Amino acid sequence: MAVIGLGRVGLPLALAFARSGLRVVGVDVDAQRVSAVNKGDMPFFYPEVQRWLKEALAKGAFAASTPSKETIEHSDVIVITVGTPTGQQYQLDYSQVYSALKEVASADLKDRAIIMRSTAVPSTMTTIVIPLLVKESKLRLGVDFAVAMCPERILEGQAHRELYELPEIVGASDSLSAEIASQLFRKLSPSKKILITTLTGAELAKLFTNIYRYVNFALSNEFAIWAERYGEDAHEIIRVANENYPRSNIPRPGFAGGPCLGKDGFLLDSGTTFSSVVSTAWKLNEAVPQHVVMTLIKSLGSLYAKRVTVLGLAFKANSDDTRLSPAVKLVDTLKAYGADVRVHDPHIEETESLREVLRNPEVVILATNHDSFRNIATDIDESGCEFVYDVWGVYDPGAFKRAKYMRFGKAA
């Protein structure tokens, strides 16, 4: 089989199939990435999958390759996992999907199965993918070849567990395609639950899943803003509201973004000209970095030429992924207000060391809740900074003896 796209979705998936006894070719247009992967080097931070890669290469169960017609024709199943990012104006960017589909369609697809795993605007399968494949291949869907939509729903960094545990949604318009896709994913675990639905239903189910979480993060952030206005601490109130209460599962306030949650709302929402719960949630979550800056300005008067240290650049804890990261937006906004910004992220080599960034800052902002930041409150306090701003509310306010401690969701 072939997995097209050796990113955070495709590489763990390809290696999981290789571990299940399949021979897998991982295809990527990036020749440098292909050669690195073939040497056992991961293109991103993921220790568990790093181990899988070494094992699969040693066993000869996996190899990476740039695209070729032969790879497709040697594969009975081709899984497409390429990115579907949004552009600078949040317009849909399907260029990677078209490249992958054209690559696939250039081969003879007789008796092959094509499985889409990339997140897509609803009805992408029925209006783009299948028309393209049927037209180019001149084959009959569900008779001569199979096509299914099996959306990724794994938490980034949890593929090594969730590929085996989560149910798999299989969207198909014919029984042959549904059956082939189901069999494929059952190879990961014979007890894996398979949920068959329509093609568009599978696209929508993926978006519903992510948007549900995203909107709840926005609501929590809205609660944070209200708590600040009423002179309270949202973290404490949310704890009280949730505790032993069966109908309340309010998340904690904090940055919400990243390459999935930050754009999936647009994929669902792009067809309407009106405000929606999703678009309002987006507005709220996207405003949080600026809100942090405005709160600091209220305390400091101005950020111009102020030495500000930002801890964390990734969009989520223990990750090195900065795509659509609110922490990046925070850094850019701080710079726009004239701050002298230094950044440390333990998972991102290009940033400065913790030691360097804690040398004489005036403000320290915890922007990503990496585990390794949890026990450095004393180091921060002893850096001599005047203000600590905790976006995630992870620190005990009592830990700061010299600096003024502020957190998102608590009145300053």
Place this chain on the structure above:
Amino acid sequence: MAVIGLGRVGLPLALAFARSGLRVVGVDVDAQRVSAVNKGDMPFFYPEVQRWLKEALAKGAFAASTPSKETIEHSDVIVITVGTPTGQQYQLDYSQVYSALKEVASADLKDRAIIMRSTAVPSTMTTIVIPLLVKESKLRLGVDFAVAMCPERILEGQAHRELYELPEIVGASDSLSAEIASQLFRKLSPSKKILITTLTGAELAKLFTNIYRYVNFALSNEFAIWAERYGEDAHEIIRVANENYPRSNIPRPGFAGGPCLGKDGFLLDSGTTFSSVVSTAWKLNEAVPQHVVMTLIKSLGSLYAKRVTVLGLAFKANSDDTRLSPAVKLVDTLKAYGADVRVHDPHIEETESLREVLRNPEVVILATNHDSFRNIATDIDESGCEFVYDVWGVYDPGAFKRAKYMRFGKAA
């Protein structure tokens, strides 16, 4: 002790305390209600609490009364449970709160505890209730008398279970008040969890709890609209998205409103001039009845003079409560479009019988998901109606042989 307000919050609470061994006076301004309650007649549908009422009256543990200074002075604890509705323009209506507070403040409050249970705009306790009580009583809060905010968080119709099982939030600004309120609620169950917080924190926690649910209902309704546009069935997609997936608990689409969820967003949100997640959620949920009407018009051309039967008028299943009920809004909207509307609700005497409303209708709409409606699909189908609209998606589409079946969230 005294409980002011013999409504859906106050009466079950008063009787629960009476069952716990306290002598309770239930106070209400409505003399007719007071006299009915003293005869053992419930002012609303609630069979379990009906039994409590008879038992408490028989034991002499409970009596109802119109307000009097003596009642307050005979009570060591006074719990205020009066309504805090919103007006026709969704403005705050605190008239019942002021009446209750003035009644309370007319008595000597020395060594008494006043507990607010009515839902309130955040900071109502610190800016209205406590200033009023301190000013009128000329006593010292936390020394001479106690005041706490213990918000109701019980599902309507579930007080007989949830008063014993749910944790109690106690908001107080002094330890005496916190202690007295905690002791009172522990009388209901010694193992009852007590969560102490600030006065405003307790008000916010209550609103967060309800708004969290309300926004998730709105999101589900937004998903329903999207599924309709993409030709899919939201019920099916939500089932697939939730099944065995740890991060997804999307509710089912349907009407969202009622006296709590329909207004609590306004209590939190009234202080901002901008759109928020809450206000957008409100817009969405409030549009659903009109959306149902527009969908029917698309199928029928016009509703003018059409015989439309609405099943259910209450805002929630197995209740007789029609306050801010979307089903009432649906009926009004149908009438505005010229429909000839007949209504049946098994819990509301003023409506027609099921038999009458199923006599020759052209359209039947399931507007409230009462349990008793679940097995009448055949009766509806045999009524000869052309269209069935199922707001809650409770019916099996296959049950309708003659009528065209439509449901909210599914493309027609």
